Structures are given as C-alpha cells and as structure tokens.
Amino acid sequence: MFLFHLLIFILGTIIGSFLNVVIFRLKTNETILKNRSHCNYCQKKLNWYELIPLISFIIQLGKCRKCKKKISWQYALVELSTGLIFLLIFIFFGQNWQFPYTVYAYFLFLISCFLIIIFVYDLKHYLVADKIIYPAIIFAFLFNIFVWFITNNFYIFISSIIAGFSVGGFFLILVLISKEKWMGKGDILIGVLMGLILGMPMIIVGLVLAFLIGAIVSLILVAFKKKNMKSEIPFGPFLILGTAISIFWGNVLLNWYLKLL
Numbered sequence: 177m178f179l180f181h182l183l184i185f186i187l188g189t190i191i192g193s194f195l196n197v198v199i200f201r202l203k204t205n206e207t208i209l210k211n212r213s214h215c216n217y218c219q220k221k222l223n224w225y226e227l228i229p230l231i232s233f234i235i236q237l238g239k240c241r242k243c244k245k246k247i248s249w250q251y252a253l254v255e256l257s258t259g260l261i262f263l264l265i266f267i268f269f270g271q272n273w274q275f276p277y278t279v280y281a282y283f284l285f286l287i288s289c290f291l292i293i294i295f296v297y298d299l300k301h302y303l304v305a306d307k308i309i310y311p312a313i314i315f316a317f318l319f320n321i322f323v324w325f326i327t328n329n330f331y332i333f334i335s336s337i338i339a340g341f342s343v344g345g346f347f348l349i350l351v352l353i354s355k356e357k358w359m360g361k362g363d364i365l366i367g368v369l370m371g372l373i374l375g376m377p378m379i380i381v382g383l384v385l386a387f388l389i390g391a392i393v394s395l396i397l398v399a400f401k402k403k404n405m406k407s408e409i410p411f412g413p414f415l416i417l418g419t420a421i422s423i424f425w426g427n428v429l430l431n432w433y434l435k436l437l
C-alpha cells in the first residue's frame with residue numbers, strides 16, 4: 177500500500193508541474209502544449225532531469241543552471257501541494273472501489289487541478305482566471321447531472337444547484353453593495369463553483385471556514401504590518417481553502433459543531 181501511496185503522490189507532483197506551466201502561460205498567453213519548458217529568464221530549454229518535479233528544484237538549488245536566476249518557490253510549492261492533495265483524495269475517497277465512490281475520487285482529482293490553478297493565479301495576480309473558472313463550473317455542473325443519473329438521487333443534484341445559485345447570488349449582492357471593495361466579480365464565480373462542488377448543507381461549512389480563515393489571515397497580515405486595513409487581499413484563495421477543508425473534514429467539523437449545540 178505504501179508503494180501505491182507513493183505513486184499517487186509522485187503522479188500528483190507531475191500534474192503539479194504541469195499546473196505550474198498552465199499558471200505561468202495563462203498570463204503570457206503562450207500555448208501550453210507546443211513549447212518545451214524553458215527558463216523564464218534566459219529561455220534555456222530544460223533537460224529531462226530539470227523537469228523532475230521537486231527533485232529538480234533541489235538538484236538546481238532553486239536556481240537556473242545557466243543564468244543563475246532564482247526559480248520561484250511557487251513551482252516547488254505547487255508540485256508538493258498537488259502531490260499531497262492527490263494523496264489525501266486517494267486516502268479519503270480512493271480506497272473504496274465500489275462504483276459511485278471511484279467516480280467521486282476521479283471528479284476530485286480533476287476539480288482539484290482547476291482549484292489549484294485558480295488559487296495560485298488569484299494569489300499572484302488578484303484575478304480569477306476566466307479560462308479556468310468557466311470550464312470548472314461547467315465540469316462541476318455536468319458531474320452533478322451525471323451523479324443524478326447514476327444514483328437516481330435528484331436531491332443531490334438539486335441541492336448542489338441551489339447551493340451554487342444561492343452563494344453566487346449572495347456574493348453578487350456583496351459585490352454590488354460594496355462596489356467590489358469586499359469581494360470581486362471573480363469571487364461570485366468561485367462561489368457558484370463552491371456550491372456545485374459541496375452542495376447543501378456542506379456549503380455552509382465551506383463558507384464559514386473561508387470567512388474565518390480570511391479574517392484570521394488578514395488580522396495576522398495587518399498585525400505584522402504586511403498590509404493595512406485598506407489593502408486588498410484576494411478572497412478567492414480563502415474560498416478555495418474552505419472548499420478543500422470541507423471536502424475532507426466537513427462532516428467531522430459539522431458533527432463536532434452540532435454536538436456543541
């Protein structure tokens with residue numbers, strides 16, 4: 177089993193290095209598949225051993241071997257996180273080989289790729305990438321229809337649709353009232369996606385977590401003078417963190433909270 181876990185992790189880091197390329201080329205509008213990976217400064221093409229996720233970062237000591245420019249930590253972090261997230265998905269949802277469960281695991285593998293790209297891109301550019309969020313919403317919507325057909329459970333389907341519409345509508349109101357000061361237009365789309373992924377009642381857990389983590393992180397940043405009260409902090413990454421935590425530990429948190437009451 178350990179070997180299998182290691183394989184899933186390595187697969188995740190390989191996908192992660194591909195996600196890095198997508199994140200970078202989304203901004204430069206470079207095509208994703210045509211060009212070989214290269215150094216962003218001196219354009220040196222990368223050798224095979226410079227393409228191994230994580231290992232290459234360590235071998236090269238975080239620098240390009242030709243121009244000695246530093247390679248951003250983002251690359252290694254995204255590879256590591258994707259590996260860990262894939263491992264988590266496998267441990268939580270991949271062990272049960274009965275039909276609907278495996279489908280859910282595959283859905284999570286794919287949707288996590290979308291979410292990782294949106295997360296990093298928003299953190300870097302304070303923008304939600306249109307080219308990623310729209311396909312992600314369509315994919316999540318189609319998946320819900322698919323689940324409805326294979327399980328014959330209309331409730332699961334409608335609960336996701338209602339969750340998506342309510343969060344989207346709620347965020348739209350916040351955007352309009354605050355004139356985009358509290359959150360941006362892109363967050364509305366992330367809200368819809370969250371609803372489609374989590375459904376009812378898990379979406380509530382996801383939102384509470386997002387606002388809670390957002391508030392704590394903002395306070396820490398203000399306390400350490402990294403930001404002031406007026407600085408913009410992108411909210412998308414917190415929404416995605418809330419979604420991810422709810423997927424894995426939402427039930428545990430919900431039960432724990434209900435026991436408190």
Ligand SMILES: [Zn+2]
Pocket residue numbers: 215216217218219220240241242243244245
């Ligand atoms: Zn270079």
